[in-house]
Amino acid sequence: MRIRFTKMQGAGNDFVVLDETRGTLGLDAAQYRFLADRHFGVGADQILSVRPSPAPGIDFQYVIHNADGGEVEQCGNGARCFMRFVRERQLTVKDAVRVQTLSGVIEPRMGADGRVTVDMGAPVFDLARVPFDPAGLDPQPEGGWHTWHLALGTHAGSAIVAVAVLSMGNPHAVQIVADVDTAPVAAQGPLIEHHPRFPQRVNAGFMQVVDRAHVRLRVFERGAGETLACGTGACAAVVAGIRLGLLDTRVDVQTRGGLLTIEWTADGAPVLMTGPAITVFEGDIEVPDPS
Numbered sequence: 001m002r003i004r005f006t007k008m009q010g011a012g013n014d015f016v017v018l019d020e021t022r023g024t025l026g027l028d029a030a031q032y033r034f035l036a037d038r039h040f041g042v043g044a045d046q047i048l049s050v051r052p053s054p055a056p057g058i059d060f061q062y063v064i065h066n067a068d069g070g071e072v073e074q075c076g077n078g079a080r081c082f083m084r085f086v087r088e089r090q091l092t093v094k095d096a097v098r099v100q101t102l103s104g105v106i107e108p109r110m111g112a113d114g115r116v117t118v119d120m121g122a123p124v125f126d127l128a129r130v131p132f133d134p135a136g137l138d139p140q141p142e143g144g145w146h147t148w149h150l151a152l153g154t155h156a157g158s159a160i161v162a163v164a165v166l167s168m169g170n171p172h173a174v175q176i177v178a179d180v181d182t183a184p185v186a187a188q189g190p191l192i193e194h195h196p197r198f199p200q201r202v203n204a205g206f207m208q209v210v211d212r213a214h215v216r217l218r219v220f221e222r223g224a225g226e227t228l229a230c231g232t233g234a235c236a237a238v239v240a241g242i243r244l245g246l247l248d249t250r251v252d253v254q255t256r257g258g259l260l261t262i263e264w265t266a267d268g269a270p271v272l273m274t275g276p277a278i279t280v281f282e283g284d285i286e287v288p289d290p291s
């Protein structure tokens with residue numbers, strides 16, 4: 001099957017975007033993996049599908065697949081690219097749209113400076129909804145909140161890490177590190193992603209607090225590995241930092257791929273994320289038939 005795609009990136013988190021507003025392509029996990037493959041396909045961290053409104057008051061549906069082919073609930077950098085995509089292809093004339101995802105409705109808005117701000121909805125702290133299994137663990141008080149001590153690996157060199165656990169519609173485990181450049185992202189990322197206490201796996205954040213309004217962040221993403229930026233990861237990291245008493249309500253997040261600005265005022269309030277959304281190129285590609 002030959003399909004048309006648009007390659008986009010938000011702070012270096014890159015995407016293959018598919019216009020499925022006039023009918024779904026019916027791709028399976030293997031075909032999503034092919035599109036994401038950086039040698040045999042186009043190459044991307046996630047595949048984003050733009051689909052028609054599923055209900056009155058909603059403009060579009062937004063379907064997200066990780067590079068490993070699995071469908072996931074939310075993608076923040078992708079939401080900004082979604083907004084640029086529907087505007088550039090005249091699928092809407094609105095400056096802001098309401099978009100249905102697996103985890104709820106988000107609202108990206110095009111800014112005058114070309115950056116995009118997304119209302120990502122409120123963070124979720126109910127562990128069962130992350131999901132995270134705390135059985136046998138005691139929360140470790142920190143600031144006004146707490147972290148959880150996870151044992152990583154079983155070999156002699158196994159480490160204990162302290163993670164803040166929350167959901168932005170997708171699961172996040174955030175740890176504070178002294179220096180993101182030397183943080184053990186490659187070693188610990190996979191162990192955290194696949195830790196048995198996260199039955200749906202988890203995105204592993206490594207946050208360095210520079211001051212109360214600036215952090216540096218690296219994320220080993222569920223189903224994609226380390227990406228140059230993770231939008232929901234930046235939201236989760238800032239929310240965790242605010243709850244741990246380390247950050248103010250508006251924070252600049254320096255990722256390896258660019259700058260994101262996150263705002264969150266308090267429990268129940270939505271998280272606002274602002275950042276770039278760039279169209280890199282368009283193309284078409286022959287996708288192998290379903291396996």
Ligand SMILES: N[C@H](CCC[C@H](N)C(=O)O)C(=O)O
Nearest residue numbers: 075076077170221222231232
């Ligand atoms: N890997 C994530 C999905 C993509 C999130 C990230 N690319 C973002 O910008 O939020 C997960 O499995 O939950």
